[in-house]
Amino acid sequence: MSTASTNPNDVPRKAESLLVPSALMRRRNAAEARFKAYGIAAIVISLATLAIMLFTIFSDGISAFSQATLRFPVTMDAATLDPKGNRDPADLAKVTTIGYKKVLEKALIAELTQRNVDVQGVSAKDIGSFISGDAPARLREMVLADPSLIGQTIDFSAFATGRIDGYFKGRVTMETAKLDSNISPEQLQLADRMKAAGILDVRFNPKFFTNPDASDTRPESAGLGVAIIGTLYMMALVVVLSLPLGVAAAIYLEEFAPQNRFTDLIEVNISNLAAVPSIVFGILGLAIFINFGGLPQSSSLVGALVLTLMALPTIIIATRASLRAVPPSIRTAALGVGASKVQMVFHHVLPLAMPGILTGTILSLATSLGETGPLLLIGMEAFVVNYPAGPLSGGVMDPATALPVQVYAWAARSDPAFIERASGAIIVLLAFLLVMNIVAIILRRRFERRW
Amino acid sequence: MKDLRVERDVQTETNKIEARGVQVFYGTNHAIKDVDVNILDKTVTAFIGPSGCGKSTFLRCLNRMNDTVASARVEGKILLENEDIYDPRVDPVQLRAKVGMVFQKPNPFPKSIYDNVAYGPRIHGLTRSKAELDEIVEKSLRRAALWNEVKDRLAAGGTGLSGGQQQRLCIARAIATSPEVLLMDEPCSALDPIATAQVEELIDELRTDYSVVIVTHSMQQAARVSQRTAFFHLGNLVEYGETGQIFTNPKDPRTESYISGRIG
Amino acid sequence: MSVFLLLVVIAVLALVGFVIGRQRALASAKGNVKDMHSLPVYYGWHGALMVMVPALIVLALWLVIQPLVIERQLLNYFPADVAESDAARTLAMADVRRVAEGLDIAIAQGAMTETQAEVLRTDAGSVRDRLAAVGVALGAEVTPQVLAAAQEYRNHAVIAGIGRSILTLLVALAGLIYGIRITHKDFRARNRVEQVIMALLALSSTIAILTTVGIVLSLVGESLRFFTMYPWQDFFFSLTWSPNFQGDSDLGLAPLLWGTIYISFVSIIVAAPIGLFSAIYLAEYASPRVRSVVKPAIEVIAGIPTVVFGLFALVTLGPMLRDWIAEPTGLGNSGSSVMTAGIVIGILNIPFVSSLADDVINAVPQAMRDGSYGIGATKSETIRLVVLPAALPGIVGGMLLALSRAIGETMIVTMGAGAAAKLDLNPFEAMTTITVKIVSQLTGDTEFDSPETLVAFALGMTLFVLTLGLNVIALYIVRKYREQYE
Ligand SMILES: Nc1ncnc2c1ncn2[C@@H]1O[C@H](COP(=O)(O)OP(=O)(O)O)[C@@H](O)[C@H]1O
Numbered sequence A: 001m002s003t004a005s006t007n008p009n010d011v012p013r014k015a016e017s018l019l020v021p022s023a024l025m026r027r028r029n030a031a032e033a034r035f036k037a038y039g040i041a042a043i044v045i046s047l048a049t050l051a052i053m054l055f056t057i058f059s060d061g062i063s064a065f066s067q068a069t070l071r072f073p074v075t076m077d078a079a080t081l082d083p084k085g086n087r088d089p090a091d092l093a094k095v096t097t098i099g100y101k102k103v104l105e106k107a108l109i110a111e112l113t114q115r116n117v118d119v120q121g122v123s124a125k126d127i128g129s130f131i132s133g134d135a136p137a138r139l140r141e142m143v144l145a146d147p148s149l150i151g152q153t154i155d156f157s158a159f160a161t162g163r164i165d166g167y168f169k170g171r172v173t174m175e176t177a178k179l180d181s182n183i184s185p186e187q188l189q190l191a192d193r194m195k196a197a198g199i200l201d202v203r204f205n206p207k208f209f210t211n212p213d214a215s216d217t218r219p220e221s222a223g224l225g226v227a228i229i230g231t232l233y234m235m236a237l238v239v240v241l242s243l244p245l246g247v248a249a250a251i252y253l254e255e256f257a258p259q260n261r262f263t264d265l266i267e268v269n270i271s272n273l274a275a276v277p278s279i280v281f282g283i284l285g286l287a288i289f290i291n292f293g294g295l296p297q298s299s300s301l302v303g304a305l306v307l308t309l310m311a312l313p314t315i316i317i318a319t320r321a322s323l324r325a326v327p328p329s330i331r332t333a334a335l336g337v338g339a340s341k342v343q344m345v346f347h348h349v350l351p352l353a354m355p356g357i358l359t360g361t362i363l364s365l366a367t368s369l370g371e372t373g374p375l376l377l378i379g380m381e382a383f384v385v386n387y388p389a390g391p392l393s394g395g396v397m398d399p400a401t402a403l404p405v406q407v408y409a410w411a412a413r414s415d416p417a418f419i420e421r422a423s424g425a426i427i428v429l430l431a432f433l434l435v436m437n438i439v440a441i442i443l444r445r446r447f448e449r450r451w
Numbered sequence B: 001m002k003d004l005r006v007e008r009d010v011q012t013e014t015n016k017i018e019a020r021g022v023q024v025f026y027g028t029n030h031a032i033k034d035v036d037v038n039i040l041d042k043t044v045t046a047f048i049g050p051s052g053c054g055k056s057t058f059l060r061c062l063n064r065m066n067d068t069v070a071s072a073r074v075e076g077k078i079l080l081e082n083e084d085i086y087d088p089r090v091d092p093v094q095l096r097a098k099v100g101m102v103f104q105k106p107n108p109f110p111k112s113i114y115d116n117v118a119y120g121p122r123i124h125g126l127t128r129s130k131a132e133l134d135e136i137v138e139k140s141l142r143r144a145a146l147w148n149e150v151k152d153r154l155a156a157g158g159t160g161l162s163g164g165q166q167q168r169l170c171i172a173r174a175i176a177t178s179p180e181v182l183l184m185d186e187p188c189s190a191l192d193p194i195a196t197a198q199v200e201e202l203i204d205e206l207r208t209d210y211s212v213v214i215v216t217h218s219m220q221q222a223a224r225v226s227q228r229t230a231f232f233h234l235g236n237l238v239e240y241g242e243t244g245q246i247f248t249n250p251k252d253p254r255t256e257s258y259i260s261g262r263i264g
Numbered sequence C: 001m002s003v004f005l006l007l008v009v010i011a012v013l014a015l016v017g018f019v020i021g022r023q024r025a026l027a028s029a030k031g032n033v034k035d036m037h038s039l040p041v042y043y044g045w046h047g048a049l050m051v052m053v054p055a056l057i058v059l060a061l062w063l064v065i066q067p068l069v070i071e072r073q074l075l076n077y078f079p080a081d082v083a084e085s086d087a088a089r090t091l092a093m094a095d096v097r098r099v100a101e102g103l104d105i106a107i108a109q110g111a112m113t114e115t116q117a118e119v120l121r122t123d124a125g126s127v128r129d130r131l132a133a134v135g136v137a138l139g140a141e142v143t144p145q146v147l148a149a150a151q152e153y154r155n156h157a158v159i160a161g162i163g164r165s166i167l168t169l170l171v172a173l174a175g176l177i178y179g180i181r182i183t184h185k186d187f188r189a190r191n192r193v194e195q196v197i198m199a200l201l202a203l204s205s206t207i208a209i210l211t212t213v214g215i216v217l218s219l220v221g222e223s224l225r226f227f228t229m230y231p232w233q234d235f236f237f238s239l240t241w242s243p244n245f246q247g248d249s250d251l252g253l254a255p256l257l258w259g260t261i262y263i264s265f266v267s268i269i270v271a272a273p274i275g276l277f278s279a280i281y282l283a284e285y286a287s288p289r290v291r292s293v294v295k296p297a298i299e300v301i302a303g304i305p306t307v308v309f310g311l312f313a314l315v316t317l318g319p320m321l322r323d324w325i326a327e328p329t330g331l332g333n334s335g336s337s338v339m340t341a342g343i344v345i346g347i348l349n350i351p352f353v354s355s356l357a358d359d360v361i362n363a364v365p366q367a368m369r370d371g372s373y374g375i376g377a378t379k380s381e382t383i384r385l386v387v388l389p390a391a392l393p394g395i396v397g398g399m400l401l402a403l404s405r406a407i408g409e410t411m412i413v414t415m416g417a418g419a420a421a422k423l424d425l426n427p428f429e430a431m432t433t434i435t436v437k438i439v440s441q442l443t444g445d446t447e448f449d450s451p452e453t454l455v456a457f458a459l460g461m462t463l464f465v466l467t468l469g470l471n472v473i474a475l476y477i478v479r480k481y482r483e484q485y486e
C-alpha cells in the first residue's frame, strides 16, 4: 500500500480563528441567505397568487347574492290583460308578455308620481326599461295560474335590470352610462332617487340559487337552479356507480387477483388512466355514450358516466391503499378462526378500510365536481331553462348543466354582469368543495387508526 | 495483524480539544452527562462503550453535527485550540472544515470519484486553479490509500466502488479540506475484514497529521489503532486514559466488566 | 311493463328466493345449523342470486339488441341512399326516436289519444307544432316517412316491451325454481355464492381496460373516418388551420401543436422554479409547524377547479398583462395570450411540482446530507450540490408529468389563450391549442360527417398519444429513481 507521508497541503493553512468569519465564509453565508430567500419567495408567490385569485373571485362574486329589486303596487288592468273580459284561460294565454310589460310600466310610473319622485329627463319607456324582462313573464304566469288576480292591486317585486343593479354594485358608473346605449346617466340619477324613496333596494336574492339560466339580455334573472340540480344528480350517480365498481375492482386486484399478465395489464391501465387528460374522457363520452349508445345529449346521466370513468382510477388506487393498510395480523386472525378468504375480506378487512375508502372517494368526487372540459363536449354547456324532472321520473335523462359549466358559459357572455354571476357560481362551487373536504378530513381524523 | 501501537508512539501531549462539563439532551432524554475530556493532537482517541451509551452523540458534539438534529440541545464548553466552538460567533460550517467527519456507512455522493474528493476544496475555496485542485485530489486519494486503485477512473461514479473503497473515498473526501481533527463514527462496521484492516492501517497513518477520534464497538479495534481510549457508559465518561492501561488495568469496575464482556 | 317496474319485480322475486332458500335449507336440516354445509344466510343469498343474475343478464342483452333489431326493420321506410350511409341512417333514426318519444309524451299528457297518435298524418297539420305544444322541440318539420317510421317504431317497441317482460320474468322464475330445488342442507351454498362474488369482482376490475378500449376505439374509429375525408399528410404537415364550413378547410395540426407546446413551456418556466423552491424550503428549511401549515395551503391550489383558474385568466391576469406589459411595450393588445394561459397553468401546476419534488427530495438519504454537512458545507450548498443532483431524475420525471398535465389542460387555455391558430413567437399574442380546438369543434352545432367536426377526434388522438408517451417516460424515470434508494 503506497502512502504519502506528507500533508496534502504542503503549506499548512494559516491558523484562522473560528470566532471571526472569513471573507469567503461571509460570502457563503450570504449565498445561503439568498437561497433560503428564494424558497420563501416561491412560497409567498404561490400563496399570494392563491389569495389574490380567491380575493378577486370573492370581491367580484359576493354581490351576485344580492340584487337591486323594485317594489311597487301593480293594478292588474283588466282591459289590457283580458280584452274579452271572460277570464277564459285560453284567451288569457293569448296576451303576451308585451301586455304585461305595459301594465308593469304603468304601475311603476304611477308609483313614482304618487311618491313625488322627480322623473325629469327620463321618458316613460326608459322608466319601463328599469324592470327586468323576467318580471312580465312572471306576472303572466301568476295571472294564468290565478285569473282572479285581474282587476286587483297586488304588491309586486321585480328585479331591476342588470345595468341598474350594476350601478348599485359599482359595475356601472355615470361615465360608463354615457357611452352605453342601454342606460343613461339620467336613469341612474332616477335610480338613486327611487332608492331614496324606498321603491328600489338592494337585497339578498334567493333566486340566484333557484332560477334557471337566462338569456344574454337579462343577467339579473339568471340563476343556478338547473346547474345545482344537474350537479347533484351527477354527484349522486357518480357515487352510486363508482363506489361499488371501484371498491369491487380494488378488492379483486388487492386481495384475490392472481399475479399474471392480465392483472399486470389492468394495473398499468389504471395508473395510466389516472393521467389521461380529462378532455379525452369527454371525447369518449360523446363517441360512445351519445353517438353510439344513443343516450341523450346534455343529460346528467351521460355527464355522470363520464365523471365515473374519470373518478374510478383514483378511487381504485385509494381503496387499494386503504386495504393494504389493514395489518396482516387481522387477516391471519380471521383466517385462523375458520373464515373463508371472501368472508375475511368482507367481514374484517373491508370494514376496517372503509374510512380510508370513503375519504378517497369523497376527494375524487370533489375533483369530479369541478370538472368542466369533458362536460362541454357532451353538450352540458347548452342553454337550459327547463328544470330537469325529478329523479324518479327520469330527470337524469333531461338536459341539465353543472356548476362549473355554468361558470364557463357565463364567463363567455359579453355583459360584465355575467362575470359577477360566474364568480358567484364559483363561490357556490367552492362552498360545495369546502364541505366535501371538511367531511373527508373529519372522516380521516375520526377513524385514523394506529395499528 | 501487527500491533501498530508498538511502532508509533504518541507524538505530542498538546491538547487539541478540551471538553468541559458537556451535557446533551434529546428533548428530555439526557444523553450525555457532564463529560470532561482532553483530546490530544496527532493521536488516535477511541470512544468505546455499550451501544446507546452516547459515543456517537458526544462525537457529533465535537463538530456541532448535533445542530442538524432539531431536538438536540448541548450545554457546556468545548474548546478547539482554546476557542469555544459553541460560542455564538462560531459558524458551525467553518468549524466543520477544521473538524471533518467520516460516517458509519460509507456515503459517497452520487458524483464522480474526482468530484467527491474535490467537493470540500471547492466549497471552501481552497484552490485557485484546476491544477491545484487536481493536486489536492491526488494527494488526498494517496493519503487515503486509494489512489492506485482509482487513478485510472477518476471520472467514474463514487458509488460504483466496493464498500471498503467507498469508505476510503469518504476519508479522502474528509481530508481534502485539510482538517485538523478527523471524527470517525464506527468507520469499519459496514466493512468486511480485509477492508477493515486497510482502513485501520490508514487511520494509524493519518495520526501523523491529524488528531483522530474514532468511535468503535470493537474493543480489539480500539486496542489496535488507538493510543487513548475513553469508555462511556449510560451517558457518563467512566474512564479515560492510555489505551494500554484501559485494557490491561482498568481503574473503574464498570470498565473492567465491559472489557471482560460482562456489560454489552 | 317499464324497465323500472321490471327491475322492481326482479328485486321482489330475489327477496322471495332469499327467504325460501334460507327456510328450505333450515327445514331440511330440521333447524339445526350445525348440520348444514353453510350458514343459513348463504342459502338465502344463493336463492336471490339465482333470480337476479340470469334475469339481469337477459334484460341487459335485450336492451342492447332491441333498438338494433327495430331499426333494421324500419330501414324500408327510407330511401336506399339514407339506409346505406352510416351517418344519414343514424340521423334519420335519431329523428324517428325523437318523434316516437314525442308521441309518447303527447299521449302521457293527454294531448292525444293512443288512436290519434297511430293515425296521425303529416297532411293534417304540423306535427312539429303539435309536439312543440307538449314540450318536445324538433329541429325540423316531420317528414311523412319519419312519422310513419315513428309510428311503426312505437308498435314494435310495444311488442318488444311485452316480449322483454315475459322473457325476463320467465328467466327470473326459472332461476327461482332452480335455486329452490337445489337447496338442501348439504348443498355448498357458500362456495357457490363466493364464486359468483368472485366473478363479479373480477368483472369490475376489467372496467379500467374497458375504459381504455373505449377511449382507443372512439379515438381511432372517428380519426380513421376523418382521414378518409381529409388527407393525413395535410393534417400532420399543413401549416395553416382555417376551418371553413363551405368545405376546402385547412386543418393543419402545426399551429395548434405550436400553441400547445409554447403555452406548456411557459407554464413549466413558471411552475418549475416556484414549485421546486417551495419544495426545497418545505423539505429542508421549514420547521415542522410551518410545514404543517404551508404544505396544505399550497395544496389548496390543486383542489380548485380549473374553470376558476380560467376565469382568473380571463378577468384578472389577462387584462393585467395586456394593460401593464403588452400594450406599453407594443407587443400586443389581447388579454388572451400565451403568457396569460401559460402563467395560469404554471400556477395550477405549482402544488403538483412541489409535492412531487418534495417526495423525491425526501427520498434522498439523510446519510448523503450528513456527508456534506460533515465536511463543512452549508445547507444551500448541500442542497444544490448533493441533494438536487441526487434527486435530479425524480425531478425531471416530475417536470415531464407537469408538462403532460399542461398539454392536456383545457379550461384555462379555452378561457385564457385565445382562438387564433398562429405560428408566432410573440408570447403576448393570442394563440390556440389542441384542447381548445377539440372543444370548439365539438360544441355548438356539429354534424358528425364533416371533417371540420371529425378533426377533433384526430386532435384527441394526437393529444392522447402525446400525453401518454410523456407519462410513460416520466413514470419510468421516477420508478427507476425510487428503486435506486430503496
Ligand atoms: N437523533 C436523536 N434523537 C433522539 N434521541 C437520540 C438521537 N440520537 C441518539 N439518541 C439517543 O441518545 C442516546 C445515545 O445515542 P448514541 O449517541 O447514538 O449512542 P451510541 O452511538 O453510543 O450507540 C440513545 O439513548 C439514543 O436513543
Ligand SMILES: [Mg+2]
Residues within 6 Å of the ligand: B055, B056, B057
Ligand atoms: Mg453510534
